Amino acid sequence: MTLYYYKAIAPTGETLEGQFDLASHDEVIGKLQDAGNIPLEVREADKGGSTGLLSALLKRSTLRESQVVQFTQQLATLLGAGQPLDRALQILLDLPESEKATRMLERVRDQVRGGTPLSDALEAEQGSFSRLYVNMVRAGEAGGSLDDTLARLADYLERSALLKSSVVNAMIYPAFLVGMVLVSLMILLIYVVPQFAPMFADMNMELPLITKIVLAVGSTLQNFWWLILIAIVGGIGWLRRQMADPISRLKIDERLLRMRKTGDVIRKVETARIARTLGTLLKNGVPLLAGLSVVRNVMTNTVLAEAVGHAAEEVKTGGGLGFALSQSKQFPKLALQMISVGEESGALDTMLLKVADTFDVEVKNTLDRLLAMLVPATTIVMTVIVAFIMLAIVLPIMNIAGAIH
Numbered sequence: 493m494t495l496y497y498y499k500a501i502a503p504t505g506e507t508l509e510g511q512f513d514l515a516s517h518d519e520v521i522g523k524l525q526d527a528g529n530i531p532l533e534v535r536e537a538d539k540g541g542s543t544g545l546l547s548a549l550l551k552r553s554t555l556r557e558s559q560v561v562q563f564t565q566q567l568a569t570l571l572g573a574g575q576p577l578d579r580a581l582q583i584l585l586d587l588p589e590s591e592k593a594t595r596m597l598e599r600v601r602d603q604v605r606g607g608t609p610l611s612d613a614l615e616a617e618q619g620s621f622s623r624l625y626v627n628m629v630r631a632g633e634a635g636g637s638l639d640d641t642l643a644r645l646a647d648y649l650e651r652s653a654l655l656k657s658s659v660v661n662a663m664i665y666p667a668f669l670v671g672m673v674l675v676s677l678m679i680l681l682i683y684v685v686p687q688f689a690p691m692f693a694d695m696n697m698e699l700p701l702i703t704k705i706v707l708a709v710g711s712t713l714q715n716f717w718w719l720i721l722i723a724i725v726g727g728i729g730w731l732r733r734q735m736a737d738p739i740s741r742l743k744i745d746e747r748l749l750r751m752r753k754t755g756d757v758i759r760k761v762e763t764a765r766i767a768r769t770l771g772t773l774l775k776n777g778v779p780l781l782a783g784l785s786v787v788r789n790v791m792t793n794t795v796l797a798e799a800v801g802h803a804a805e806e807v808k809t810g811g812g813l814g815f816a817l818s819q820s821k822q823f824p825k826l827a828l829q830m831i832s833v834g835e836e837s838g839a840l841d842t843m844l845l846k847v848a849d850t851f852d853v854e855v856k857n858t859l860d861r862l863l864a865m866l867v868p869a870t871t872i873v874m875t876v877i878v879a880f881i882m883l884a885i886v887l888p889i890m891n892i893a894g895a896i897h
Contacts, residue, residue, distance in 0.1 A: 496520045496536055500529040507785060519614060525634060530627050530782050534615075555620040559593050561649045568642035577638070578605050578737075596620060609633055624769065624790055631776050639778050648772045654762060655852050662859040666866050673874040678713065685710035688885055699888055706884035709758055738794070745795045749822070757858055762796045763827045764851035771844030780840075781807060795820055813840065827851065 498520055508529060512520050517534055524531045539658045555563070566587060570580035581601040585594060603613035611630035614621045625645065632641025689707055692699055700706075713720070725748060734740040766787050773783035784804040791797040792815040799820035806816035814832030817823050827847050834843025 494536060496534055497738075498524060498531060498534045500524045500531045501739050502532055502782070503528050508785070518609065521609075521612065521630075525630075530778065530786070531630065555593060555596060555617075557649070557653055559590070560620065560625070561646060561653060563593070563597075564642055564646040564649060568639055568646050571639035571642065577610060578748055594866055610638070622790075624773075627786065628773065628776055628778075644772050644775055648768055651768060651848070651852065652765070654763065655855060658856050659761065659859065660835060662863050666863065666870060669867065669870055670874075673870075673878075677874075677877060677881075680878070681706070681710040682713050682717070685881065687886065692888055695888065695892060697888070697891070700884070700891075702880065703884040703888055706881055740799075742794050745793045749795055753862060757855065757862070758793055759796070759822065759824060760851050760855045762791055763823055764848045764855060765791065766796075766800065767831075767844045767851065768825065768848035771841050771848060774841035774844065780813065796820075799823070824851070 494514065494516075496512050496514060496517065498508075498510060498512060502508050512523060514520050514523070520534050521531050526595060539581050563584065566584055567580055570583060571577065575583065578601060581597060581604060585601065600610070600613040600617070603616065604610055609630070611626050611633055614629060615626045628641055628645050629638070633640040684774075685706055689711070692703070692707070734744065769787045769790055770780075770783050773786060774780065778786070781804060784800060784807065788797050788800045788804070791800065799817065799822045802820060803813065803816035806819065807813055812832065813836050814828045815834060817831065818828045827850075830843055830847045830850070831840070835841040837843070
């Protein structure tokens with residue numbers, strides 16, 4: 493017998509933790525599933541806490557998101573065509589373009605051939621597959637519909653990746669523009685402006701205020717760049733610590749939601765994520781309360797995650813999901829109305845996926861509008877700054893020319 497630590501979600505949505513003294517990893521999972529729970533983590537009790545540098549160095553490299561999507565789509569297609577699981581994994585061995593993916597598939601195939609469930613084999617890959625992924629595969633195995641589960645999972649991953657890439661792509665051009673202008677400003681202030689300082693000193697005249705300001709900024713950047721760099725690195729480190737602290741993270745997320753444009757985008761992105769994740773879980777046969785607990789773990793904004801937690805408590809007492817989510821006043825009214833309609837019609841899972849599609853489009857449209865305003869606004873601000881620097885240099889020269897005349 494071996495002592496195993498487990499973490500699971502009960503049908504009521506509660507998170508369970510404890511230990512079982514059983515013969516194998518599979519027996520622990522079986523016992524949890526027999527009780528109606530969804531296993532999140534199962535490991536030997538004496539192998540849990542090493543999170544130091546050595547464990548980080550020994551940890552297997554994880555697959556890219558695109559590789560996980562490709563693997564899921566291909567496996568779903570092969571299983572849907574009637575191929576046995578071990579045969580499907582063997583076929584997939586010839587398809588990956590990277591050696592890392594091939595080694596991962598070999599490990600998974602060998603474990604499956606040895607009698608290990610696919611969900612356990614994927615869980616052993618240390619981070620390549622999320623808890624949501626593993627739990628959905630486990631639910632598909634229990635329900636005998638692994639091919640359908642993988643197809644839904646592939647669609648979920650693909651749409652989630654599309655939403656993420658749309659956000660990233662929308663910010664590439666503004667970030668590039670701001671970066672190039674900042675580099676140009678640094679060159680002006682550090683190398684160009686100081687060249688005029690000796691000439692202005694020889695003029696023996698009172699310099700305009702803007703010239704003094706620009707010369708002071710240029711001198712500071714030239715002589716104390718290392719101190720500024722240390723301050724920037726220290727600021728980033730402080731911000732990372734604040735984001736890691738639950739109380740500070742909650743305050744930061746609250747401020748972000750109160751910002752008009754930023755808060756609107758965050759709400760729409762998180763609403764799409766909640767709806768797609770929960771809709772996919774419900775389609776796969778996961779109970780609503782257990783699904784809400786899983787959804788809370790995949791959210792990035794802690795304020796909205798807490799709102800989902802409070803909604804789960806409301807649902808436990810018999811309240812509807814739409815009404816429960818509306819109590820926080822954090823989620824878009826359109827999403828709440830659609831969810832309520834889905835509950836009334838008995839098609840909540842389908843309606844949640846429609847909510848996700850709707851808000852994916854909303855996010856794209858909002859980002860397009862913001863981008864249309866951000867680029868010219870950034871250009872105008874940077875142009876004004878450059879004009880200010882050039883005026884600071886030219887103004888003393890014009891004063892001298894005027895005095896000579």
